[in-house]
Amino acid sequence: MTLSEVVKVDGNAGDFNVTVKESPRYVDMDKCIACGACTDKCPKKVDSEYDAATGKRKAIYVKYAQAVPLKYQIDPNACIRLKKPGACGLCEKACDAGAINFNDTEKMHEINVGAVILAPGFEAYDPTDAGVWGYGTNKNVITAMQLERYLSASGPTEGHLVRPSDGKPVRKLAFLQCIGSRDENLCGNGYCSSVCCMYAIKEAVIAKDHVPGLKASIFYMDMRTHGKDFDMYLERAKNESGVRFVRCRVNGVETDGEGGDCRLSYVNEDGRQLEEFYDMVVLSVGLQTPKHVLELAKTADIKLTADNFAATSDFAPVQTSREGIFTCGAISGPKDIPQSVVEGSAAAAAVADLLSPSRHNLTTEPTFPAEKDISNEDPRIGVFVCHCGSNIAGVVDVKAVEEYAQTLPNVVYVERNLFSCSQDTQDMITKRIQEQNLNRIVIAACTPRTHEPLFRETLKAAGLNEYLVEMANIRNHNSWVHIQDPKNATAKAKDLVRMAAAKVTFGDSLTPISVPITQTALVIGGGVAGMTSALNLAEQGFDVHLVEQTDTLGGNALNLKHTWAGEHVPTEVAKLVDKVLWNEKIILHKEARVTAVEGFVGNFHSTISTKDGKSKVIDHGAGIIATGGEVFIPQEYNYDNITRVVTSVQFDKLFELKERHVRIAKKFVFIQCVGSREGDNMYCSKVCCTHSVQSAIALKQERPDRNVYILYRDMRTYGQREALYRQARKLGVIFINYELHGKPKVTEDGDIITVEVWDHVLHRPLKIECDLVILATAIRPMPDAADLGKLYKVPVDGHGFFQEAHAKLRPVDFSTDGMFVAGLAHYPKPIEESVAQALAAAARAATLLAKTSISLDAIKATVDENYCDGCALCVDVCPYGAITLVDRAEGKGQIIRVNKAQCKGCGLCQGTCPKRGVFVAGFTMKQISAQIQAALAV
Amino acid sequence: MLDTKKVGSVMIVGGGVTGMQAALDLADSGYYVYLVEKSGAIGGAMAQLDKTFPTNDCSM
Numbered sequence: 002m003t004l005s006e007v008v009k010v011d012g013n014a015g016d017f018n019v020t021v022k023e024s025p026r027y028v029d030m031d032k033c034i035a036c037g038a039c040t041d042k043c044p045k046k047v048d049s050e051y052d053a054a055t056g057k058r059k060a061i062y063v064k065y066a067q068a069v070p071l072k073y074q075i076d077p078n079a080c081i082r083l084k085k086p087g088a089c090g091l092c093e094k095a096c097d098a099g100a101i102n103f104n105d106t107e108k109m110h111e112i113n114v115g116a117v118i119l120a121p122g123f124e125a126y127d128p129t130d131a132g133v134w135g136y137g138t139n140k141n142v143i144t145a146m147q148l149e150r151y152l153s154a155s156g157p158t159e160g161h162l163v164r165p166s167d168g169k170p171v172r173k174l175a176f177l178q179c180i181g182s183r184d185e186n187l188c189g190n191g192y193c194s195s196v197c198c199m200y201a202i203k204e205a206v207i208a209k210d211h212v213p214g215l216k217a218s219i220f221y222m223d224m225r226t227h228g229k230d231f232d233m234y235l236e237r238a239k240n241e242s243g244v245r246f247v248r249c250r251v252n253g254v255e256t257d258g259e260g261g262d263c264r265l266s267y268v269n270e271d272g273r274q275l276e277e278f279y280d281m282v283v284l285s286v287g288l289q290t291p292k293h294v295l296e297l298a299k300t301a302d303i304k305l306t307a308d309n310f311a312a313t314s315d316f317a318p319v320q321t322s323r324e325g326i327f328t329c330g331a332i333s334g335p336k337d338i339p340q341s342v343v344e345g346s347a348a349a350a351a352v353a354d355l356l357s358p359s360r361h362n363l364t365t366e367p368t369f370p371a372e373k374d375i376s377n378e379d380p381r382i383g384v385f386v387c388h389c390g391s392n393i394a395g396v397v398d399v400k401a402v403e404e405y406a407q408t409l410p411n412v413v414y415v416e417r418n419l420f421s422c423s424q425d426t427q428d429m430i431t432k433r434i435q436e437q438n439l440n441r442i443v444i445a446a447c448t449p450r451t452h453e454p455l456f457r458e459t460l461k462a463a464g465l466n467e468y469l470v471e472m473a474n475i476r477n478h479n480s481w482v483h484i485q486d487p488k489n490a491t492a493k494a495k496d497l498v499r500m501a502a503a504k505v506t507f508g509d510s511l512t513p514i515s516v517p518i519t520q521t522a523l524v525i526g527g528g529v530a531g532m533t534s535a536l537n538l539a540e541q542g543f544d545v546h547l548v549e550q551t552d553t554l555g556g557n558a559l560n561l562k563h564t565w566a567g568e569h570v571p572t573e574v575a576k577l578v579d580k581v582l583w584n585e586k587i588i589l590h591k592e593a594r595v596t597a598v599e600g601f602v603g604n605f606h607s608t609i610s611t612k613d614g615k616s617k618v619i620d621h622g623a624g625i626i627a628t629g630g631e632v633f634i635p636q637e638y639n640y641d642n643i644t645r646v647v648t649s650v651q652f653d654k655l656f657e658l659k660e661r662h663v664r665i666a667k668k669f670v671f672i673q674c675v676g677s678r679e680g681d682n683m684y685c686s687k688v689c690c691t692h693s694v695q696s697a698i699a700l701k702q703e704r705p706d707r708n709v710y711i712l713y714r715d716m717r718t719y720g721q722r723e724a725l726y727r728q729a730r731k732l733g734v735i736f737i738n739y740e741l742h743g744k745p746k747v748t749e750d751g752d753i754i755t756v757e758v759w760d761h762v763l764h765r766p767l768k769i770e771c772d773l774v775i776l777a778t779a780i781r782p783m784p785d786a787a788d789l790g791k792l793y794k795v796p797v798d799g800h801g802f803f804q805e806a807h808a809k810l811r812p813v814d815f816s817t818d819g820m821f822v823a824g825l826a827h828y829p830k831p832i833e834e835s836v837a838q839a840l841a842a843a844a845r846a847a848t849l850l851a852k853t854s855i856s857l858d859a860i861k862a863t864v865d866e867n868y869c870d871g872c873a874l875c876v877d878v879c880p881y882g883a884i885t886l887v888d889r890a891e892g893k894g895q896i897i898r899v900n901k902a903q904c905k906g907c908g909l910c911q912g913t914c915p916k917r918g919v920f921v922a923g924f925t926m927k928q929i930s931a932q933i934q935a936a937l938a939v
Numbered sequence: 940m941l942d943t944k945k946v947g948s949v950m951i952v953g954g955g956v957t958g959m960q961a962a963l964d965l966a967d968s969g970y971y972v973y974l975v976e977k978s979g980a981i982g983g984a985m986a987q988l989d990k991t992f993p994t995n996d997c998s999m
Binding site for chain 2: 002003004005006007013015016017019021026050051053063064065067068069070071072074112113114115116117118119120121122123146149150152153154156160199202203207230231234293297329330331332338341342344345346348349350352353355356358359360361362363364808809810844845847848851
């Protein structure tokens with residue numbers, strides 16, 4: 002439902018009545034085929050929201066070229082006709098499909114749902130009102146989103162980086178961080194927006210790729226690159242791309258001269274006032290909750306935090322204050338893409354938990370008529386040539402293509418359609434297949450990437466096997482790219498149709514492969530992440546085996562006292578353990594490990610062995626790896642030699658027990674990044690800055706006369722944690738920055754411990770005499786992670802953490818289907834992120850477990866027993882590990898076997914095989930060679 | 940809670956990456972989903988990005 006907003010939420014969890022207001026689109030979605038004729042004729046231009054006002058759009062427009070749904074809309078605030086009845090109306094005349102409807106009206110919908118998920122996102126901070134950045138007055142000061150659009154090939158300059166003021170190429174580019182973040186004075190947003198450091202680095206690197214010789218500088222306070230692989234990217238940006246990083250806070254941007262040069266003034270780390278000039282300045286603007294979302298929060302009656310984000314608990318990060326209403330994404334705090342995607346799945350898990358009794362109640366499976374057997378019929382090909390409005394017909398002589406198609410072998414029926422994809426044409430094609438007794442279809446239209454699934458459904462509706470269709474792409478590959486050359490475009494369209502007809506002639510009916518699913522899950526690891534996953538799946542109604550290698554549930558959380566938001570960890574963990582122990586769907590295996598694995602998605606067989614030497618095989622359809630991480634034991638800073646040098650976990654215990662040394666100590670020094678962000682461990686452990694700041698606050702609150710120092714490299718109290726950093730400074734905690742090349746030195750002389758660190762402001766080493774040194778030590782992966790990974794064929798990264806399938810879009814999936822990851826096993830993270838990931842992994846596993854079988858595409862590799870001689874060349878090239886070498890029956894050599902559940906039909910095996918011993922269904926040698934011969938035979 | 944009504948459908952407000960992920964996971968696990976989007980098309984902020992870390996993949 003597009004152009005729609007929620008205006009009322011009545012009812013309770015499980016049974017809400019939501020009122021949705023749908024604004025008029027003024028374009029009939031069923032008729033619009035997005036040909037673009039309307040927009041060409043529309044005389045009204047306004048700033049494009051999609052291009053962040055760097056470019057223009059018309060009053061009738063699509064948001065962007067790949068928009069879903071790809072349907073035009075009229076902006077009532079810009080349209081001449083809608084403002085003045087009787088005027089303009091050019092789009093209506095231009096629209097062949099008759100889709101324009103100026104009389105469209107607002108509609109109200111009452112919808113009954115069991116749960117609501119709020120995912121309305123964020124808005125970028127608008128720096129206009131702040132004044133000091135020159136935004137709005139100097140055209141060469143832009144926001145980061147505007148730079149994204151300038152760098153994009155689909156943007157207003159097609160990826161060329163030029164100055165908006167005079168079109169001159171940009172040679173010097175500056176990024177200013179924390180605009181609209183960490184700044185209570187100018188914008189009122191005290192929190193850190195979490196994502197700006199990383200996007201600025203990415204944009205700087207890409208800008209340098211676009212413009213050879215470009216000088217890019219990033220002016221920042223703390224470099225907050227705390228996510229997975231972010232620090233490695235930072236190092237590459239510094240050392241390989243040559244991006245310059247300047248630690249300071251810029252006072253403001255002034256315009257210098259008529260060309261719009263930007264003058265920056267700032268105080269550097271040595272305390273000197275400096276001035277620099279740039280062609281363009283990019284403001285790394287923060288994320289904030291838009292006004293309409295504040296209203297939505299009011300409508301939904303949910304509580305917000307002081308920073309105006311949805312209030313959630315660290316142990317239920319997608320649950321709002323109102324039962325049955327959940328959140329995901331930036332509404333509950335600024336976050337990046339992977340975390341937003343994780344929360345999307347997590348919210349799905351939370352909803353599934355609530356609504357599990359009603360699963361499958363409202364969903365239906367489509368039904369189709371019985372399939373006709375065509376194996377003994379001669380090919381009877383039907384060719385449908387699409388005009389696509391004027392998209393194809395405006396360039397290609399479609400009538401000539403139609404006539405040509407009639408001359409092709411086996412073609413018995415040809416027809417032209419204005420829009421082959423429209424519903425009425427679909428019905429017509431179905432009718433023609435039956436009337437003309439067609440058994441092979443060629444659609445000469447657009448790309449199979451977007452439209453093949455649609456035409457497959459059409460064939461199914463006509464009782465024909467869905468694989469008997471071939472698409473000839475005479476639009477994207479032809480009329481669009483040869484718009485200047487209609488004659489040759491027409492000739493090429495004929496070639497493409499001839500090739501498609503030749504290929505489909507040898508097409509076979511194929512049956513999608515069905516793989517049964519064992520509706521049971523295996524969760525490895527009994528920490529917070531593992532328990533959360535197990536519990537959610539059990540609440541959803543699935544049987545779960547939970548494997549824990551120690552004799553205690555709780556994992557690393559047993560070492561923790563409070564979350565960053567102040568929730569009491571032991572209480573929450575105890576509750577979680579209780580729920581797990583009492584849930585009859587969860588079978589707990591303590592002091593057990595996975596020692597062998599067989600099978601694949603839907604059908605895993607994992608052997609678990611217990612300490613007493615017993616082992617058993619568990620059948621499961623999906624698996625979640627939540628094996629956690631471990632605390633790094635340091636050697637530096639004299640940790641081994643000085644008793645009063647302790648790790649943060651040790652300090653927490655001593656502090657809680659009111660141990661004498663801590664009680665009487667007056668001076669405390671925290672050293673950050675111990676074992677993180679250096680050498681082979683170039684990653685941030687993410688939780689240590691916040692942990693030390695929290696400890697420092699506790700020390701100061703207990704006795705304000707204590708001196709507490711935190712020696713840090715970049716203070717990474719990201720997101721709403723920034724409030725803790727502010728509080729610590731207010732309480733008088735002293736923060737001293739050090740660089741990797743000037744690490745602190747810790748020595749002991751009698752009762753006195755001395756920490757020596759370089760003081761940037763005073764330009765001399767600073768010696769701090771103290772009573773206790775606390776090392777903020779890293780989180781390390783489990784040493785046996787790679788071994789477990791090998792069993793399930795899932796990889797670990799260079800640091801030893803498990804590697805997800807895709808950093809952004811599949812953050813809890815493994816590349817091995819049916820396996821998922823959560824918690825510290827994936828990367829260091831705080832509890833609420835572990836819980837979100839654990840819920841997400843459960844949701845992803847549930848998408849499999851909710852079905853009794855999965856249907857897989859029939860495009861799979863198949864062995865030809867007559868030709869395969871077991872040379873095994875294909876075994877090595879298969880990227881999915883789907884091919885194995887087995888003995889033939891009766892000891893007659895070897896042959897390959899393809900696991901169809903693992904095969905993705907990529908065809909590498911077929912390309913590699915020297916003997917034609919393996920082929921991919923739908924792309925047989927016969928089909929491809931017929932297609933090639935048709936291409937060459939003119 | 941057994942006697943309370945549980946409707947097997949969900950409304951998701953917002954069609955960005957996070958809303959779409961929630962919608963897909965719920966639809967794939969047997970729930971009817973209403974995806975409500977304020978603008979004319981789904982995709983959200985990510986669709987505006989040129990390339991994304993770490994692979995510099997096009998965001999589209």
